[in-house]
């Protein structure tokens with residue numbers, strides 16, 4: 001079987017991209033900071049879901065200096081609902097590092113970009129190639145899928161050595177001129193034509209170069225080891241009010257570090273949900289006088305699922321490590337989205 005011809009692949013894919021690419025706001029900017037924001041937001045988030053956040057985030061923090069100077073709570077509030085909050089905290093840290101170490105301008109070489117907090121190979125490659133014209137690959141899930149099919153890579157793409165091979169294949173393809181456009185074209189093909197299920201090969205610009213299409217194996221690629229089952233975590237949360245104010249905990253660790261949330265959380269083995277609520281309240285120095293179930297809680301994150309309930313509680317005592325938050329402040333602070341929804345419907 002004839003290997004794909006890089007020249008022909010590039011020519012056909014770029015011609016298609018120039019004619020068919022989606023008109024997206026982050027493709028209209030030359031501002032490296034805006035490109036960085038888009039790349040971080042769009043990791044693990046679909047374009048349509050991420051776009052409103054991109055626009056709101058840039059409106060709130062128009063420059064990297066604005067972001068670096070903002071309190072973490074404001075950054076997390078702008079990110080609230082996007083999930084994977086570590087991305088927001090890292091972007092904030094990266095902005096501070098850029099201001100401290102580079103005077104507010106993103107560094108223009110791959111190694112310095114890669115050394116910024118939370119900037120991995122993909123983000124450094126995307127920003128480096130799109131914003132600064134560096135000849136480096138940017139292999140996200142979409143690009144990896146296209147490459148595994150075009151080059152018929154049959155090993156498990158979730159394994160490190162195979163990811164490295166994909167990156168090497170991608171690096172060989174990046175042209176000296178317009179590397180950012182090329183990287184975006186590859187990702188665009190994966191996002192719109194070479195989609196995970198039932199790729200649209202008849203309308204694909206590179207079907208003539210694609211080994212998977214030639215052998216009819218496009219539906220079987222890429223191979224990836226099955227993910228483990230989502231872990232179910234039983235949870236119980238307390239809704240405690242004092243007048244208009246609601247009791248919230250500023251979380252320091254875990255999935256929602258830096259955000260506010262209702263008191264409560266995990267349920268121990270063999271523990272009932274009401275008992276877990278009482279235990280969590282006791283940890284805040286409060287005695288629960290009444291605990292009444294008011295709403296179920298079911299929420300799936302990427303790797304785990306919360307199953308449990310929320311309880312309206314009356315308490316005695318002065319809270320330690322939690323605070324009464326009035327409605328006007330509630331609008332300003334970053335709050336676990338599920339808890340904001342619960343409070344808004346209760």
Ligand code: SF4
Nearest residue numbers: 194201204207210218
């Ligand atoms: Fe993907 Fe099909 Fe195009 Fe190959 S021919 S790159 S499998 S859409």
